[in-house]
Amino acid sequence: MISEKDLENISSAVSLADAYFSCRPEKPCVIAEDFFRGDAVNVQNEQNAPVPGAAQSDARTITAQTDTLQSPTAVQTVTRTDEPETNNETALQNIARKIAACNRCRLCGGRTNTVPGIGVPNPLVLVIGEGPGADEDAKGEPFVGKAGQLLDKMLAAINLSRHTNCFIANIVKCRPPNNRDPMPDEAEACRSFLDAQIGILKPRLILAVGRIAAQNILNTTTGINKLRGQFFEYRGIPLLPTYHPSALLRNEDLKRPAWEDLKKFRARLEEITGLSFSTPTQTQSGASTQNRNQN
Numbered sequence: 543m544i545s546e547k548d549l550e551n552i553s554s555a556v557s558l559a560d561a562y563f564s565c566r567p568e569k570p571c572v573i574a575e576d577f578f579r580g581d582a583v584n585v586q587n588e589q590n591a592p593v594p595g596a597a598q599s600d601a602r603t604i605t606a607q608t609d610t611l612q613s614p615t616a617v618q619t620v621t622r623t624d625e626p627e628t629n630n631e632t633a634l635q636n637i638a639r640k641i642a643a644c645n646r647c648r649l650c651g652g653r654t655n656t657v658p659g660i661g662v663p664n665p666l667v668l669v670i671g672e673g674p675g676a677d678e679d680a681k682g683e684p685f686v687g688k689a690g691q692l693l694d695k696m697l698a699a700i701n702l703s704r705h706t707n708c709f710i711a712n713i714v715k716c717r718p719p720n721n722r723d724p725m726p727d728e729a730e731a732c733r734s735f736l737d738a739q740i741g742i743l744k745p746r747l748i749l750a751v752g753r754i755a756a757q758n759i760l761n762t763t764t765g766i767n768k769l770r771g772q773f774f775e776y777r778g779i780p781l782l783p784t785y786h787p788s789a790l791l792r793n794e795d796l797k798r799p800a801w802e803d804l805k806k807f808r809a810r811l812e813e814i815t816g817l818s819f820s821t822p823t824q825t826q827s828g829a830s831t832q833n834r835n836q837n
């Protein structure tokens with residue numbers, strides 16, 4: 543005999559599962575909120591931090607805990623094995639050296655460090671942002687600080703990471719003064735570096751974060767609200783624009799559409815690679831890990 547208390551428990555469990563797995567508009571999107579709030583994801587770097595310009599390809603473990611009902615479960619990372627790492631790494635280092643010596647545009651005058659990019663040399667995904675801010679300029683790495691931490695959580699929500707299967711680069715490699723938008727001639731002057739990186743990395747998908755990245759890459763003046771969530775192509779590679787993590791930090795209402803974009807991105811990545819990028823708590827079957835090495 544099912545008691546009233548049992549019915550209450552079942553009902554609340556079903557509601558929670560609904561929210562987890564369907565993210566229905568009338569319910570809070572628990573997965574997205576947990577990941578984007580940043581209180582439930584712990585990306586554990588087991589080895590050294592990646593090297594700017596030619597990051598590491600070593601296997602690291604992403605531990606994702608999306609709720610309080612399940613203990614953290616190690617996710618087997620999805621890495622790419624069809625691209626030689628060593629050659630790519632050398633080629634990326636060569637580009638990073640050229641960037642460090644570059645004075646093609648006025649931004650060279652105010653930089654502390656150039657910021658060529660960071661990630662694995664054979665990524666599945668390339669993330670393109672706008673340009674370095676103060677933290678990035680000081681460290682010589684893209685997406686550090688709060689926006690960088692949020693980007694890492696957004697990527698972890700679809701089983702991606704700069705440490706295992708992504709490379710992160712910007713439209714311009716030097717910091718614009720006072721964090722202003724890069725000017726068209728600066729973006730134009732820097733474009734060949736990004737294109738050279740794309741030629742080496744050959745990512746399967748590109749995620750363009752923010753208006754500046756999307757507009758520059760797609761050569762359009764259309765706003766990010768219209769561009770986001772739609773697939774385009776750049777150099778034959780599918781590209782999805784979404785909001786910049788800084789925008790999500792400023793406006794919580796953008797978290798839900800950003801999560802919808804990420805789910806769309808994940809679905810295309812799964813379609814292209816034939817692999818799963820769900821974390822265990824996003825898999826209704828409860829299967830904790832899968833063999834996801836790409837051949």
Ligand code: SF4
Pocket residue numbers: 641644645646647648649650656714715716728731732
């Ligand atoms: S932003 Fe790009 S083009 Fe301008 S100086 Fe830096 S590396 Fe060179």
